[in-house]
Amino acid sequence: MVKNSSIEWTDNTFNPWWGCRRVSPACDRCYAATFSKRIGSVGWDIGAFRTFGDKHWAEPLTWDRKARAANRRERVFCASMADVFDAEAPSHEREKLWHTIRETTNLDWQLLTKRPNQALKLLPNDLQERPNVWIGCTTETMKMFRQRVRLLKRLKTPVRFLSIEPMLEPMPIGPADLEGISWVILGGETGHGARPMQPEWVRGMRDVCAAAGVAFFFKQWGDHDATGKRVGRKKAGYLLDDEEYRDFPKGAAG
Ligand code: SF4
Numbered sequence: 001m002v003k004n005s006s007i008e009w010t011d012n013t014f015n016p017w018w019g020c021r022r023v024s025p026a027c028d029r030c031y032a033a034t035f036s037k038r039i040g041s042v043g044w045d046i047g048a049f050r051t052f053g054d055k056h057w058a059e060p061l062t063w064d065r066k067a068r069a070a071n072r073r074e075r076v077f078c079a080s081m082a083d084v085f086d087a088e089a090p091s092h093e094r095e096k097l098w099h100t101i102r103e104t105t106n107l108d109w110q111l112l113t114k115r116p117n118q119a120l121k122l123l124p125n126d127l128q129e130r131p132n133v134w135i136g137c138t139t140e141t142m143k144m145f146r147q148r149v150r151l152l153k154r155l156k157t158p159v160r161f162l163s164i165e166p167m168l169e170p171m172p173i174g175p176a177d178l179e180g181i182s183w184v185i186l187g188g189e190t191g192h193g194a195r196p197m198q199p200e201w202v203r204g205m206r207d208v209c210a211a212a213g214v215a216f217f218f219k220q221w222g223d224h225d226a227t228g229k230r231v232g233r234k235k236a237g238y239l240l241d242d243e244e245y246r247d248f249p250k251g252a253a254g
Helices: 031-038 054-069 091-103 116-122 142-152 199-212
Strands: 074-078 107-113 133-138 159-164 183-187 215-220
Touching: 054 074, 054 091, 054 107, 107 116, 107 159, 116 133, 116 142, 133 142, 133 183, 142 159, 183 199, 199 215
Parallel strands: 074 107, 107 133, 133 159, 159 183, 183 215
Antiparallel strands: none
């Protein structure tokens, strides 16, 4: 399979537009803002958006056709350069996205947001009931966990997931807090000024996921390794106590 994304927990990345505003501590070192600035594209935090033409929008249709021909499912992360549920984003582009999702039944759409309050308002009812629509929210701190997970759980989507990336503090939760959640992705921070993550925070989340029967995907340490030394993302790797933890939710294509 051709992988159209460098992100380990997906197969393809699709951006319906570029542009966003920072909403919480996980946005402090927003990769998308840095990348966009570097290539002189849309400015961040100013309500400007870059939209795309037909060739770009044809990509998911091609992935869907190929997946169907190969009799397999493929995942699509949406979005790395935007937040699909950003209420300020152009609504006609969001409508195009909903239409594309309806058309691509061989793709599992991983919609990750920091705005689950807006997801409740903006996600059409028919898409809440589709097995190929997964909704996740970022919960980098306990405050964000408390604010966002209760909203996420109000969505009816079959797969609800958390992205604890970057994990910025210990998260002392119990299995009951993960009720209704299928999947937890966890990772450390990268980029200039990245904040280190403690191994016991990661172990704690691994153990609570195991107790709750929730799939756990440890993506990376970030720029700091398990000892807290800044060695770079590649060298820091993704092993926890010499083990790999890269599970997907039950029933999902692995
Ligand atoms: S929500 Fe995502 S894309 Fe938007 S500013 Fe925050 S990290 Fe960047």
